[in-house]
Amino acid sequence: MKLLGIESSCDDTAAAVSQGVHLLSNVRSSQLGHQAFGGVVPELASRAHDQAITAVVERALSEAGVTLEELDGIAVTLGPGLMGSLLVGLSFAKGLAVQTGYPLIGVDHLDAHKMAAWVGTEDQDIPYPYVALVVSGGHTRLEYISGPSSEDIRLLGETRDDAAGEAFDKIGKMMGLGYPAGPVVDTLAQTGDPNRFSFPQSMLDQPYEFSFSGLKTHLRRFLEDEYGIVSGLEQDELKHRLGDDLPDLAAGVNVAITEVLRKKALDACEHTGARTLVVAGGVSANLLLRDTLATSCNEHDIALHIPPIDLCTDNGGMICRQAYHLVMRGQHDTPLEPYARQWMRDSR
Numbered sequence: 348m349k350l351l352g353i354e355s356s357c358d359d360t361a362a363a364v365s366q367g368v369h370l371l372s373n374v375r376s377s378q379l380g381h382q383a384f385g386g387v388v389p390e391l392a393s394r395a396h397d398q399a400i401t402a403v404v405e406r407a408l409s410e411a412g413v414t415l416e417e418l419d420g421i422a423v424t425l426g427p428g429l430m431g432s433l434l435v436g437l438s439f440a441k442g443l444a445v446q447t448g449y450p451l452i453g454v455d456h457l458d459a460h461k462m463a464a465w466v467g468t469e470d471q472d473i474p475y476p477y478v479a480l481v482v483s484g485g486h487t488r489l490e491y492i493s494g495p496s497s498e499d500i501r502l503l504g505e506t507r508d509d510a511a512g513e514a515f516d517k518i519g520k521m522m523g524l525g526y527p528a529g530p531v532v533d534t535l536a537q538t539g540d541p542n543r544f545s546f547p548q549s550m551l552d553q554p555y556e557f558s559f560s561g562l563k564t565h566l567r568r569f570l571e572d573e574y575g576i577v578s579g580l581e582q583d584e585l586k587h588r589l590g591d592d593l594p595d596l597a598a599g600v601n602v603a604i605t606e607v608l609r610k611k612a613l614d615a616c617e618h619t620g621a622r623t624l625v626v627a628g629g630v631s632a633n634l635l636l637r638d639t640l641a642t643s644c645n646e647h648d649i650a651l652h653i654p655p656i657d658l659c660t661d662n663g664g665m666i667c668r669q670a671y672h673l674v675m676r677g678q679h680d681t682p683l684e685p686y687a688r689q690w691m692r693d694s695r
C-alpha cells in the first residue's frame with residue numbers, strides 16, 4: 348500500500364510517501380520567517396504553508412519515484428495544531444483525494460509522533476503495553492498504551508504550563524539563541540560544562556505532571572542578576588553579555604529539562620510495569636535526552652524506542668506510518684464534517 352502523508356500543523360510544511368511501514372521519501376520545508384519574532388506567527392505560518400505545499404508534495408512524490416496514479420490513499424494531519432496551518436494541508440489533501448478518488452485518512456498529530464518510532468516496524472511487532480513520553484513544542488505528556496486502538500491510550504499526566512520544547516525555546520530566546528532555540532541549546536550544551544550551573548528540576552514529587560514555567564522564571568531572574576539581561580535587548584547584545592558562559596548555561600538548562608523528562612519517564616515505566624518506553628516529538632531529538640535515557644533504560648532493563656533524529660520533529664513520514672496503522676485497523680476514509688463543525692465553533 349502506497350500512501351502520501353501531508354503535515355502542516357505548525358511551521359513545517361512536510362510530505363512523505365510510504366510503502367507499507369517503510370518510507371520512500373520524506374521532505375520538509377521549515378519556515379524561517381518566524382525567527383525575527385522569536386516564535387511562530389500563525390498568520391505568517393499559514394501563508395508560508397500555502398506557498399510551499401505544492402512543491403513539497405511534488406518533491407516527495409518525485410524522490411519516492413511514485414506518481415499520483417500509483418498511490419492508494421492520502422493521509423493528512425487533522426490536529427492538534429494552528430487552525431490556519433492545518434487548513435492548508437487539509438484543503439490540499441482533500442483536493443487531491445477528490446481529484447483522484449483515493450481515500451483521505453485523517454491523522455492525529457500526537458498519535459503520529461508516537462508512531463514515528465515504529466517506522467519500519469509492522470503493527471503486529473509493536474510490543475504493547477508501552478509508556479510514551481511525548482515531548483514537543485506544544486505538548487509534554489506521559490501515556491500508557493496497552494493496545495493499538497485509541498481507547499487503549501491512557502493519559503498518565505501532562506504539563507501544567509509550558510511544554511518542554513516551549514521551555515527550551517523561551518529560555519533560549521532570553522539567551523539570544525533565536526527560534527527554535529531547542530536544537531541550538533542542545534548543540535551549545537555539547538561543549539559546555541553541565542556541572543557549573545545547577546538549575547531547578549521541577550515537580551519531581553508529582554509522578555506524572557510536569558511544570559517548566561518555574562525554570563523559565565528562575566532563568567529570567569538569574570540572567571538579570573548575573574549578566575544584567577533585561578527584556579528588549581537585541582540578540583547580539585544578549586550573546587555578547589553571556590559571552591563564554593553561553594555553552595555552560597546551555598548545558599545547565601539542558602540538564603534541568605532532560606533530567607525531569609528522564610526521571611518521570613522511568614518512574615512511569617516502573618509504576619505501570621511497562622517494559623518498553625517510546626519517546627516522541629521534537630524534543631526527542633535532544634542528544635542528552637537520548638543518551639541519558641539509553642543509559643537509564645539499559646540499567647532498568649527497559650526497551651527504549653526513539654525515532655531517528657529526522658523523524659523526531661514534525662514530518663510527513665510519521666503521518667504515513669500512523670495512517671497505515673489506521674488502515675490496518677479498518678479505517679479507510681475520514682469524514683471531515685465533524686471536524687469542520689468543530690473548527691467553525693473554534694473560529695468564532
Ligand code: KG4
Pocket residue numbers: 357482483484485486511512513515516527528529530533628629630631632633634659660661
Ligand atoms: O514536534 P515538533 O517538531 O513540533 C510540535 O509539534 O510542537 O517540536 C518542536 C519543538 C521545538 O520547541 C524545538 O525547539 C524542539 O522541539 N526541539 C528540540 C530539539 N530539536 C527540536 N529541543 C531540544 N533539543 C533538540 N535537539
Ligand code: ZN
Pocket residue numbers: 456460483484628629660661
Ligand atoms: Zn509535532
